[in-house]
Amino acid sequence: MLPDELTTRLKQEARRLGFDLVGATAAVEPAGFDRLREWLAEGRAGQMSYLSDHAEAQRHPRNVLDGARSLLMLAVGYRTVEPASDERATAAGRIARYAWGRDYHDVVRERLHALADLHRRLTPGASVRGVVDTAPLLEREFAQRAGLGWIGKNTMLINRDWGSWVFLASLLTSEELTYDVPREESPCGSCRACLDACPSGALAEPYRLDARRCVSYLTIELRDSIDQPLREAMGDRLFGCDACQEACPWNRRTAVSEDEAFRPREGENPADPIELLSLDEEAFRGRFRDTPLWRARRGGLLRNAAIVLGNRRAASPEAMAALRRGANDDDFLIREACEWALVRCEAAE
Numbered sequence: 514m515l516p517d518e519l520t521t522r523l524k525q526e527a528r529r530l531g532f533d534l535v536g537a538t539a540a541v542e543p544a545g546f547d548r549l550r551e552w553l554a555e556g557r558a559g560q561m562s563y564l565s566d567h568a569e570a571q572r573h574p575r576n577v578l579d580g581a582r583s584l585l586m587l588a589v590g591y592r593t594v595e596p597a598s599d600e601r602a603t604a605a606g607r608i609a610r611y612a613w614g615r616d617y618h619d620v621v622r623e624r625l626h627a628l629a630d631l632h633r634r635l636t637p638g639a640s641v642r643g644v645v646d647t648a649p650l651l652e653r654e655f656a657q658r659a660g661l662g663w664i665g666k667n668t669m670l671i672n673r674d675w676g677s678w679v680f681l682a683s684l685l686t687s688e689e690l691t692y693d694v695p696r697e698e699s700p701c702g703s704c705r706a707c708l709d710a711c712p713s714g715a716l717a718e719p720y721r722l723d724a725r726r727c728v729s730y731l732t733i734e735l736r737d738s739i740d741q742p743l744r745e746a747m748g749d750r751l752f753g754c755d756a757c758q759e760a761c762p763w764n765r766r767t768a769v770s771e772d773e774a775f776r777p778r779e780g781e782n783p784a785d786p787i788e789l790l791s792l793d794e795e796a797f798r799g800r801f802r803d804t805p806l807w808r809a810r811r812g813g814l815l816r817n818a819a820i821v822l823g824n825r826r827a828a829s830p831e832a833m834a835a836l837r838r839g840a841n842d843d844d845f846l847i848r849e850a851c852e853w854a855l856v857r858c859e860a861a862e
Contacts, residue, residue, distance in 0.1 A: 514636055520691040523585055523684070526631050530624040531772065534588035534672060534679065536659030536693040540574040540581040543651045543658075552721075559725040561734055570649035577650050578642040578685040583692070585628075585684040586652070586659035588670075589621055591775040592678035592767055596755075597782050604832055605783040606821040609729065609753025610678065612805035613782055614775035617680045619803065621645045628684055640687040645680070652681045660693035663700070666719035667707035667757040676764035710760030713746035728754035732817045733809050738849050744820050751784055751817050752806055778804070786818035787827075790835040790851075812846040815839065819847065823854030826861035833858060 514522075520537055527535045550568060558564045570576040574584060591611055611617065625643030632641045644650060653670045657663055661681075662672035669677040701719075708716045715727035724730040728750050731739050739747070758764055780788070792800065797811040806814060819839055822832050836858065839851035 532587040533590045537690040538659040543654045567649040580687040581685045583690040586656045587682045588679040590675045590770040604827045606751030606786045613777035620774045658695045663696045676767035706760040707757035787835045789818040812844040816846040816850040819850035819854045823857040828858040
């Protein structure tokens, strides 16, 4: 099958399967590979050792798929409803939009498998592999090369229609495709809204994120206690952080996804930290096993819940009881955070 026809058929099927953006690019060494190595050498990845462990593999897509010649870059929009707001809910905790629904890895992977099946039927003998941010691939750079958008100053891929509210995925193939025109220039100009909005100073300069200070990293990836100077920066953010995205002018009027998979589950827009502090390991597993919040593990999520209560000075009898119970938990992360929060809440009584 000729590249033009194969590309057209794959793009048509991708859109039918629910991908909102699709573009093709060549499998080449990404220009950002050296910047990645520099970023890792500076220690900015924090405890995310998997990034340095597989850094060399990101040098070329053929390390993800042997013989890769092309990438079909894909995106799924996940902006559904707006964050709920209730100033009276002093115990409410915010969850990043991407984590409101089903685990996007599962949702997008199902669609990738169907797309890969079509590819194999069209070109028997081709090597094909679909990946959803779990493989060593600089997805944002390849998405830019495929014309899906540009890299903003907050390091996120931004599309004119969908903003940065998108999940990225890639279908790697040994076949040649017809490539889209890259988006070479960023329209961000002198805007620094995302940098100024970062609550923890993780975006000290454009296009450079220090994950060690990022609230998303702190609340999801960090397996230790959170440094006390950074706890106040979390505010009421329980899991993840959308501050830089919410501040971006390109995100103010974006397309809205009707995908039910990404709509908020009950009790997670916002969440109740007091309720979360009542979860034992079995209850945590039953509630979050197939959701993005599983990533933080029970210790991390309940640690975050305690910090939210401490930041909000939630001194209600229910909050104080939950924190005192947590201060006796078997998990040190939970105990330490609850003890810290108790001091702050007791001072507010």
